[in-house]
Amino acid sequence: RKEVEQDPGPFNVPEGATVAFNCTYSNSASQSFFWYRQDCRKEPKLLMSVYSSGNEDGRFTAQLNRASQYISLLIRDSKLSDSATYLCVVSDSSASKIIFGSGTRLSIRP
Amino acid sequence: GAVVSQHPSWVICKSGTSVKIECRSLDFQATTMFWYRQFPKQSLMLMATSNEGSKATYEQGVEKDKFLINHASLTLSTLTVTSAHPEDSSFYICSARPGQANEKLFFGSGTQLSVL
Numbered sequence: 001r002k003e004v005e006q007d008p009g010p011f012n013v014p015e016g017a018t019v020a021f022n023c024t025y026s027n028s029a030s031q032s033f034f035w036y037r038q039d040c041r042k043e044p045k046l047l048m049s050v051y052s053s054g055n056e057d058g059r060f061t062a063q064l065n066r067a068s069q070y071i072s073l074l075i076r077d078s079k080l081s082d083s084a085t086y087l088c089v090v091s092d093s094s095a096s097k098i099i100f101g102s103g104t105r106l107s108i109r110p
Numbered sequence: 111g112a113v114v115s116q117h118p119s120w121v122i123c124k125s126g127t128s129v130k131i132e133c134r135s136l137d138f139q140a141t142t143m144f145w146y147r148q149f150p151k152q153s154l155m156l157m158a159t160s161n162e163g164s165k166a167t168y169e170q171g172v173e174k175d176k177f178l179i180n181h182a183s184l185t186l187s188t189l190t191v192t193s194a195h196p197e198d199s200s201f202y203i204c205s206a207r208p209g210q211a212n213e214k215l216f217f218g219s220g221t222q223l224s225v226l
Contacts, residue, residue, distance in 0.1 A: 034214065043116075043203055043217035044154070087153065089215075098144070098215065102153035 003027060004090050006101035013078060014109055020074040021104045023088030033064055033071045034089040038103065044087055047073075075106075083108045113137055114206050116218025123194055124226055131189045131221045133204030139184035140206035144215070145177075148201040160187040194225045 006023045013019045025033075033050035048055065050062040050071050061074040071090075075082055088101035113136040123129055133143055141162045146154040158179055159167040166179035178190040187206075191198055203220040 041201065041220070041222065043220050045217070046214050049214065098156070100146075100154045100156075 002102075004088055004099045004101040006086075006088050006104045008102055008104060010105040010107050012107045012109060015078060015080055017078050017108075018074065018076045019078055019106065020072055021086065021106075022070050022072045023090075023101050023104075024068075024070045025088075025090045025099075026069070027090070027092065028066075028069060029092055030069075030090045032091045033062075035060075035062055035071075035073050036087040036089055036100075038085045038087055040085075047086070078106075078108045080108050080110065082106060114204065114216045114218045116204050116221060118221055119219060120222040120224070122224045122226065125195050126193055129191045129194055129223060131191075131202055131204070131223075133187045133189070133206070133218050135185045135206045135208070135216075138206075138208035140187075140208065141184060143181060143187040143204055143206040145179065145187075145189050146203045146205070148203065148220075154203065157189075162187075191223065194223070196225045199223055199225045 004025050011019055035047040036044040037047045038044040048057050048062050050064050052064055054063045059076045063072045085103040085105050087103045091098040115134045115136050117132045121129055143160040145157045147157050148154050156169050157172045160179045160181040162181045162184050168174045176192050181187040201220050201222050204218040205215045207215050
């Protein structure tokens with residue numbers, strides 16, 4: 001089993017739709033969680049950190065479920081510019097081990 | 111925000127040559143930098159963790175003699191792909207974090223290596 005698993009997609013949704021995807025992790029000692037966005041042949045860019053209480057940044061909402069060991073990302077009112085690959089990142093308490101999920105491809109159509 | 115500069119952005123070389131990629135933290139000191147490789151439509155795969163002033167820590171399956179890492183200062187780490195072969199063609203990305211554990215990672219812009 002992979003340490004961090006994501007549905008590779010692609011998710012193909014119309015502009016304006018709400019889309020959500022999950023990321024599961026196997027190490028219960030994981031402490032830090034992030035969502036990164038990566039455009040084709042570009043470096044990943046931090047989208048948002050994921051906090052235990054959940055957090056929201058504009059149209060984006062991230063949630064953490066420690067009991068079930070998954071994090072989620074919800075995108076509301078999706079825009080064409082949201083088309084990208086979304087990477088789930090999990091690290092342990094010392095951040096000595098940082099694991100990337102394989103990414104979920106999202107494509108927003110007009 | 112923190113800036114990480116990676117150079118070159120792309121390189122084409124003949125099989126058997128060596129290629130050096132630089133990763134610089136421009137506005138912070140990074141005792142630790144990470145080197146990743148990404149094949150098309152695949153995720154980032156950690157190759158090694160570069161530690162300033164000491165030997166790099168390589169992930170399983172990554173040949174340390176082929177991928178030489180030097181982290182001689184707090185702002186610069188280099189990755190040298192020695193005797194490159196076509197199968198080494200990939201997108202290489204470095205990252206660094208400005209602080210202690212749990213700080214966010216900042217990435218270089220990546221280097222697309224094509225070995226002919």
